[in-house]
Each structure stands twice: as structure tokens, then as C-alpha cells.
Amino acid sequence: MSGATLTALPAAAPRRLGHAGFWLATTVVALLVILALRGLGSEYAYFAATFVLQYVVLATAWNILGGYAGYVNFGAAAFFAAGAYTTVAIGKALGLGLLPCIGFAAIVGGALGLGTGVLTLRLRGAYFAIATLCLAVVLQTLVVNWSFVGGSRGAYVLRPREVPLGFDSYSGYLCAVAVVLAAASVAVARTIEKSRLGLGLAALRDDEAAAEAAGVPTLRLKLVATTISGAMMAVAGAPLPYLGSYVEPNSAFGLAYAVNAIAMPLIGGTASWAGPLIGAVLLASLQQAATVTISSAANLLIVGGVLVVFVCVAPHGIIGLFRGRR
Template sequence: MSGATLPAAAPLAAPRRMGHGAFWLASALAALALVAALRALGSEYAYFAATFVLQYVVLATAWNILGGYAGYVNFGAAAFFAAGAYTTVAVGKAFGLPLLPCIAAAALVGGALGLGTGVLTLRLRGAYFAIATLCLSVVLQTLVVNWDFVGGSRGAYVVRPREVPWPFDSYGGFLCAVMVGLAAGAVAIARTVEKSRLGLGLAALRDDEAAAEAAGVPTLRLKLVATTISGAMMAVAGAPLPYLGSYIEPNSAFGLAYGVNAIAMPLIGGTSSWAGPLVGAVLLASLQQAATVTISSAANLLIVGVVLVVFVCAAPHGIVGLFRGQR
């Protein structure tokens, strides 16, 4: 019909995104479901293996806030991890506090260490920043080796409490439940940062820091916030370590595996999203735990290298990036 106008096409409905509150609630429910499943198994090895994997979930997620969102590669993840572990030893020995207050103290120490590192090094960029963070790990390890209060080079034994908090039947189950809560909180924090103005600013300086500064983005302040959050979370990841094996010494706490895994897991999973470190940590830590039981723990770094090479060649943007590209 002449002169008639066709009705305008209805706009496509935008996909609804889960809000921050809903995501925190979903994380809490997932954590409760995982704790219930592990308690139903009732196996001490299941508790240990789950704690091992979840520890790397927290560590990889924490590293990604600075290394993935902001593009500042941190080679000192082992330093922050060990700082959290030795904070537990020092606070527990000095004040006799249980695990949960020690974790809070580790977060404060890690945050302060991250802020101090940021103030001293964040005017450096690229390889210079990476080398500076690697030097931090060497300096902290030297201090711990010469600190007799936490055992020095001999290491320190940490005795688990005899009383197990209700409703757990073993301290391994309680430790695993604590690690589940920490992992859920770390993932929720990473998603909140990613979707916030802080995350947008970090993405801007990752893409082009000079252009972001010219556009008025407070890049130095954002980097300081990112290093503080990342440092606190990495220290929290290491805080339960002394109770996991009941013994800690500098060579293992500052081990190469923690620094390598903290970088490899987000790269394998994908550094542009909060889900990438989670996927990479679960995949890589599960493979390492299986290799430790079936082959030897000496094969762990070999597995990291092989898997990292495969994924860098097949999926440069990680597993999450690969699925996003296909979709």
C-alpha cells in the first residue's frame, strides 16, 4: 500500500547481566555446595587435594588483578604468598591466635607490602617492573632465612589445634572449608573489580597507558589500588599453608612453583576475565595433583611448561578467549 509505513523493528533485548550482589550470593551458594560435597566424601585426601587446588585459585585470581587487568607482570607472587604464610607463623607464635585471625593479619601485611611495592616500582614499566618484583622475592626470602623467630633456614613446625570447630569432624575438613570460602571471595572480588570503574581504568592503562594518562585516567592511583588488592589476596592464599603441611621452610614457601603457576594459570585460562584464572587454576592444579600421586611431584613444572606451550599456540587468549571467539 502506497504511503504506508512499516512498523519499526523492535530492538533486540540486551542480555541481562548478573549484578554484583547476585554474583556474591551465587559464589556463597557454590561454596556451600562444594563444602557439602567434600564432607559427604569424608576423605582426608579429598580435603587436601581440594585445598591445594583452591589455594591456586586464590593465588591466580589475585595475580590477574594486576597482571591481567592492568598488564603489569608480577614475578614476585611467591614473595606475597610466603609473606602470608610466615605472617601466620609469626602471629600464631606471638599471640597464639587461631587460623582466621591469622588470615586477616596476612591480608593486612600483604596489602601493605603491595602498596609499598607499588610506590617504589610502579613508575617502572615492562621488563623493569617484572625484574623489580623478582628482586622483592629474593629480598624477602633473605630476611626470612635470617629471622630466627619464625625458624630461619631451619623452618618452623605448626601444630594443628586439637579442637576442631563445629560442625567439622577433622581439621583438614575445616581447613578445606576455609579455603573454599577464600576462593569464592577471591573470585567475587575479581569480578567486582572487573565490572567496576577500577576495572575499566585498569583496562585502559593496559591497552595504552600513555593515552589513558592523556585522557585524564589516574593511572598511578589505579595501579596502587591494584597492587594493594592483589598483594592482600596473594598473602591470603598463602596464610593457611603452615597448617596444610604442619611444617614450613623458606625454600618451599618461596618456591619457584608458586611464581610460575601464578603466571601460567591466568595465561592458560585467559587474563581478560575473572573466569580465566579460575579455569586455568582448576585445570592445571588438578593435573599437578594427579601427577604428584601417580608419577612424582618433580613432574609438576614440566606439566606447567607443556600445557602452557600448547595453550599459547592453540589459544593465545586462553580457554575463556577461545570459547568467546567461537561464540
Template sequence: MSDATLPAMPVFPAPRRMGHGAFWLACAVAALALIAVLRGIGSEYAYFAATFVLQYVVLATAWNILGGYAGYVNFGAAAFFAAGAYTTVAIGKALGLSLLPCIGFAALVGGALGLGTGLLTLRLRGAYFAIATLCLSVVLQTLVVNWNYVGGSRGAYVIRPRDIPWPFDTYSGYLCAVAVVLAAAAIAIARTIEKSRLGLGLAALRDDEQAAEAAGVPTLRLKLIATTISGAMMAVAGAPLPLLGSYVEPTSAFGLAYAVNAIAMPLIGGTASWAGPLIGAVLLSSLQQAATVTISSAANLLIVGVVLVVFVCAAPHGILGLFRKGGR
């Protein structure tokens, strides 16, 4: 049979992927819809619970940029989170600025802290890098405890502004709306990084750093970029904390819960995609908030430990890994 008589093979079009601009637009629409729903509920507890969950969405997504995409496990998430919180306290006290400018300053402080961490740990990998980030948290906490300008070990009280931005009727609603916007922006940034050349380079860095260097991947530059972006986003997650409870002190700001949750949430959801930290953060933080209301806040870390052990044994690649395995 000649080639002319062979039946033509059907050609199926490749699935079209959502572009970066379309995804940012989808995140903006989802954020506006969530703000509208929460404003319709109009409950102070709903605002607080949603802010609590969204705060962890930002923190887990930020941790995953370095820990999931690049494979560098950061045990110092609480240090960056607290740096953002105390930046709000210090800038608000010194310049009298509102929350949004303080968030911008927190991003600068967290980015500089992340860049410095990357520069100081250039040759460290694996457990040595994780220990270095843990030491960073201890050093920063010691500095804050002895810094009387931000309250030192006594903590600092932060008075909420009397003027509530339009169209919100309470300051809690405004904080919740800010948390929604920050979470949507964090997810959009993580997805953009994952689908870009930076994401491909970080994946090569995670799989085999030496092979990536041999192939010409600028591993040093990618590591510095990842630590800077991750540090800035984690600090942004902590910036609204002083206004959320009108009080902040070192023990809670540098609490173990932030460091543990920042690692556990991406692992439970799946570290290979931007959606994993989102799923893990919503699941774990919702369970913790429910336990706080019904049992006690002391059960939060117990819940994290139990859920993490279950998923490590049953689904080592997280919830997304289960769906992908089921799809195959």
C-alpha cells in the same frame, strides 16, 4: 512510502547482567554446596587435594588483578604467598591466635607489601617492573632465612589446634572449608573489580598507559590500588599453608612453583575475565595433583611448561579466547 506506512522494527530487550550482590550470593551458594559435597566424601586426601586446588584459585585470581586487568606482570607472587604463610607463623607464635585472625593479619601484611611495591616502582613498566618484583622475592627470602623467630633456614613446625570448629570432624576438613570460602571471595572480588569503574580504568591502563593518562585516567592511583588488592589476596592464599602441612620452610614457601603457576594459570584460562584464572587454576592444579599421586611431584613444573607452550601456540588468549572465537 511515508514513515507512517513503514513496518515497526521489533525491539529486543538487552540481556540483563547479574548484579554484584547476586553474584556474591551465587558464590556463597556454590561455596556451601562444595563444602557439603566434600564433607559427604569425608576423605582426608579429598580435603588435601581440594585445598591444594583452591589455594591456587585464590593465588591465580589475585595475580590476575594486577597482571591481567592492569597489564603489570608480577614475578614475585611467591614473595606475597610466603609473606602470608610466615605471618601466620609469627602471629600464631606471638599471640597464639587461630587461623582466621591470622588470615586477617596476612591480608594487612600483603596489602602493605603490595602498596610499598607500587610506591617503589611508580616509574617502572614492562620488563623492568617484572624484574623489580622478582628482586622483591629474593630480598624477602633472604630476610626470612635469617629470621630465627620464625625458624630461619631450618623452617618452623606448626601444631594444629586440638579444638576442631563445629561442624567439622577433622581439622583438614576445616582447612578445606576455609579454602573454599577464600576462593569464592576471591572470585567475587575479581568479578566486582572487572565490572566496576576500577576495572575500566585498569583496562585503559593495560591497553595504553600514556593514552589513559592523557584522557584523565588516574593511572598512578589505579596502579597502587591494584598492587594493594593483589598483594593482600596473594598473602591470604598463603596464610593456611603452615597448618596444611604442619611445617613451613623458606625453600618451599618461596618455591618457583608458586611464581610459575600464578602466571601460567591466568594465561591458560584467559586474563581478560575473572573466569580465566579459575579455569586455568582448576585445570593445571588438578593435573599437577594427579601427577604427584601417579608419577612424582617433580613432574609438576614440566606439566605447566608443556601445557603453557601448547596454549601459547594454539590459543594465545587462553581457553576463554577459544570459546569467544568459536561463538563468533
């Protein structure tokens, strides 16, 4: 065994232990959140928490491609809606429940992300962003004309009458699922950031031409990033039909999802897994409070105002602001 291999082994072991410890800590935090929400026992608390947690998953998923790799994706709403309509289609065709539909949504979102990566391998910067925006328009047109999932009329999704064992209501069950998805997405993002994949994506973000010249497999990394990001964004949208018992194209492909998916990581900080988490909790909580006290129409106004403030005061997000002070 060579000296380089002997040197690498001690360094690899703490890294694996660090990943395992973070996953364990994330699991404990998720259980505590579920217990805290069950203690409240409020239907509104369940709904508001699920709303916030959906955005945690969506923002974290967007950041894997937009933050780590530097490829801005304007089509987040397309992947989110793909997950929602996968739940509608699979539930109607096979009669499956939420958890199997989430698995199918991950497959559909991953395939959609892989296809996007293959079709846009040579596109960079604004050209890639425009291509993802076109993807959202194309998918919305397909869904509007697909009568099996309701077309432009939308589709109703009835919640099961039987509440899963251990939960006091189906809203509580949905919230628990959202907690698990959010915890898993944060753990996946952190694992990617600390891995060789994360280092390669960072090199791709800083200077793709230089990284490719240095031997970094930039095309392969881009495909991996688009696949993982697409799968996670679709998973974020999969519970949507059960949350409101109704889904229609204009809401599923809404501008709010695309704007929030970009704004939340930018406000929190795109260079770290914690940035999208902080940005999503802050911004989604403000929007939910505004919906109750003012109007739901004020949501995008709040996003725009907060984003302008942070771009001027903290261009690297909240994480960057604290790092700079330290």
C-alpha cells in the same frame, strides 16, 4: 537533578543487583562444594581440594594486577610466603588461630603490595617484572635470617587439638576455609572487572600513556591494584603452615608458586575473572594427579608443557578460544 544523573541512576541499579546476585550465587556454590567434600569425608580429598583452591586464590589475585592492569608480577611467591610466615609469626607471638592470622596476612600483603607500587610507580614492562622478582629474593633472604620464624631450619605449626564445631576433622575445616577464600577472591575479581576500577585498569593495560593523557588516574589505579593483589596473594598463603604443619623458606618461596601464578591465568584467559579460575582448577588438578601417580618433580614439566600448547593453540587462553569460536 540533571538529565545525566537521571540517566545514570537506572544503569547503576542493575549493576549493583548484578554484583549482589553474583555474590549470592558464589556463596551458594561454595556451600554446595563444602557439602560435597564433607560427603566424601576423605582426608586426601580435603588435602587435594585445599591445594587446588589455594591456587584459585593465588591465580585470581595475580590476575588483578597482571591481567587487568597488564603489569606482570614475577614476585607472587614473595606475597604467598609473606602470608604463610605472617601466620607463623602471629601464631607464635600472640597465639592466635587461623582466621585472625588470615586477617593479619591480608594487612601484611596489602602493605607489601602498596610499598611495591610506591617504589615502582615509574617502572613499566620488563623493569617492573624484574623489580618484583628482586622483591622475592630480598624477602627470602630476610626470612632465612629471621630466627623467630625458624630461619633456614623452618618452623613447625601444630594444629589445634579441638576440631571446630560442625567439622569432622581439622583438614575438613581447612578445606572449608579454602573454599570460602576462593569464592570470595573470585567474587572480588568479578566485581573489580565490572566496576569503574576495572575499566580504568583495562585502559591502563591497553595504553598507559594514552589513558593518562585522557585523564585516567593511572598512578592511583596502579597502587590500588598492587594493594588488592598483594593482600589476596598473602591470604592464599596464610593457611599453608596448617596444611602441612611445617613451613620452610625454600618451599614457601618455591618456583612453583611464581610459575603457576602466571601460567594459570594465561591458560584460562587473563581478560576475565573466569580465566584464572578455569586455569587454576585445570592445572592444579593435573599437578595433584601427577604427584600421586608419577612424581611431584613432574609438576613444573606439566605446567611448561601445557603452557606451550596453549600459547601456540590459544594465545588468549581458554576463554579467548571459546569467545573466538562464538
